[in-house]
Amino acid sequence: MARVAGGDTDALDLLYHRYARVVYGLALRILANPQHAEDVVQETFWRVWSRGATFQITGGSFPPWLFGIARNHCIDELRRRQARPATRPGDDSDILLAIPDGQPGVDDLTWEGERRRLIISALADLPDDQREVIELAYFNGLSQREIAERLNNPLGTVKTRVRLALQKLKGLLEHLNGE
Amino acid sequence: MHTDTSDTPDSQLEAYALGALDAADRAAVEQQLAESPERRAELRRLREVVAMLPYAVALADPPADVRERLFDRIAASRPAAPARPAAPAPARRPSRLMPAAMAILAALLIALGGLTMSLGSQVAGLDRSNRQLVDTLGQMQQILAQTQGQQGELAAQLATSREEIRSLSARLREDQYVISFVSAPGVATRDLSAASASLLARGEMYMYPGEASAVVIFSGLPALAPGQVYQFWLADESSQVAGGTFAVDETGLATLVVEAPREVNAFRQVMLTVEPTGGSVHPGQQVVLQGSL
CATH class of the missing domain: 1.20.5 (Single alpha-helices involved in coiled-coils or other helix-helix interfaces)
Known part of the structure; x- marks a missing residue:
């Protein structure tokens, strides 16, 4: 990122090759629209290019910053539409539960494939209700209050599920991030 | 609408990392984060977890023109930018x-x-x-x-x-x-006449027998050169006593109040001389007026 902040387009190209397919997949999932997802990819990496110095100043690791930008673009687009694609019954839980059937794909042979396999495994360890609130919050851009209304659950229950889910995922994935 | 106000910002950190807080709750968490390095460290760990979630969805390669448009945009934003990395060049959108x-x-x-x-x-x-x-x-x-x-x-x-x-x-x-x-009743007068016939000056002395005070009124006195004054004298057989000095303007008029060391009528003569400024101890030779008591 230091090279990108310094204006090195080759460095940006490396980041693009490593993360563009993750960002595109995320945008496709949230927006359910390939053209809009493409725009999100371009806007996200444009932001990486033009705001690299901001990342240098704030510190932290790169993926949370990058995916945060991408997700914010997606959620903003969702809100512009004034409609959410995941309001159809069944959508909310489909994606995270779409765990591969165990057949090794191309992704599984790569570094990102390994990460994908680990997060899917960790999510699979979560109780369904906890996985559901993660799905609604992260991929549908709902606040805890909106989730409570959507599920007709007490807000405190939703908060507890969010807290427990993140803490459990953290415990399961800490060894990965520590590598 | 369900409400839950019992949560502390601590318990909301996971939702904050997930982007699932309303604005008011976000502000409360951010205030706490600003004050706690430990919570900021915990937030970084939670964000690493959240950053894993995109890998849970199916990864997909964006069309090649997305990258092409990105680098075109970068090139357009910086005229002196180096050539972008080679890549397929599909139709631009x-x-x-x-x-x-x-x-x-x-x-x-x-x-x-x-x-x-x-x-x-x-x-x-x-x-x-x-x-x-x-x-x-x-x-x-x-x-x-x-x-x-x-x-x-x-x-x-x-x-x-x-x-x-x-x-x-x-x-x-x-x-x-x-x-x-x-x-005043009982006042006695004595005339002082010019010592030289060419002078028009004169004087009139008013006195009371037995008193040391007297008043002399002068007229026709010529103006003196700088550094000179008129000085009045009282004299008897054995002494000459200075009775005061004065100057005159172009009118030639003057009035002098004399305070003699003893009664005025004890003296026998009076005279007016020209002396250096400040007066003299003894009368000089330039006598202007004189009279007898």
């Missing part, structure tokens, strides 16, 4: 997010332009007011300086006037004394 962004940017630029013009106008107005105030202050300082100068002049004039008043008052008192002295 403008971003759909761009028009909205450009519209917002244009609106912002227009608003900023208006704000800048407004601020510029306000600054210019304030600058004009400031210059006017500075000019006014300068004028007031000038007026104050003039007033202070006039005040100084008036103070000097006042001092001079007071001195003149004191002098006139003294003169008035002296004149009143002289008038009362010369008009």
Whole structure:
């Protein structure tokens, strides 16, 4: 990122090759629209290019910053539409539960494939209700209050599920991030 | 609507990392984060977890023209930028997010332009007011300086006037004394005549037998050269006593109150001489008037 902040387009190209397919997949999932997802990819990496110095100043690791930008673009687009694609019954839980059937794909042979396999495994360890609130919050851009209304659950229950889910995922994935 | 106000910002950190908080809750968490390095460290760990979630969805390669448009945009933003990395060059398609962004940017630029013009106008107005105030202050300082100068002049004039008043008052008192002295019953007069026939000067002495005070009124005395005064003398057979000095202006008039060491009628003669300023111990040779008592 230091090279990108310094204006090195080759460095940006490396980041693009490593993360563009993750960002595109995320945008496709949230927006359910390939053209809009493409725009999100371009806007996200444009932001990486033009705001690299901001990342240098704030510190932290790169993926949370990058995916945060991408997700914010997606959620903003969702809100512009004034409609959410995941309001159809069944959508909310489909994606995270779409765990591969165990057949090794191309992704599984790569570094990102390994990460994908680990997060899917960790999510699979979560109780369904906890996985559901993660799905609604992260991929549908709902606040805890909106989730409570959507599920007709007490807000405190939703908060507890969010807290427990993140803490459990953290415990399961800490060894990965520590590598 | 379900509500839950029992949560502390601590318990909301996971939801904050997930982007699932309302604005008010976000503000509360951010306030706590600002005060706690430990919570910031915990937030970084939670964000690493959240950053794993995108890998849970199916990864997909974006069309090649996405990358192409990205690097075109970068190249357009920096004229001197190095050539972008080689990549397939599919048909270019403008971003759909761009028009909205450009519209917002244009609106912002227009608003900023208006704000800048407004601020510029306000600054210019304030600058004009400031210059006017500075000019006014300068004028007031000038007026104050003039007033202070006039005040100084008036103070000097006042001092001079007071001195003149004191002098006139003294003169008035002296004149009143002289008038009362010369008009009192029992007063005796003696004439002083010119020592030289060419002089028109004369004097009249008013005295009371047995008293040491006397008043002498002179007229026709010529003005003296600088450094000279008239000096009055009383004399008997054995001594000559100075009775006072004075000067005259162009009118040639003068009044002298004499305080003799003893009764005036004990002396036998009086005379008026010209002496150096400050007077002399003994009378000089230039006698102007003289008389007998």
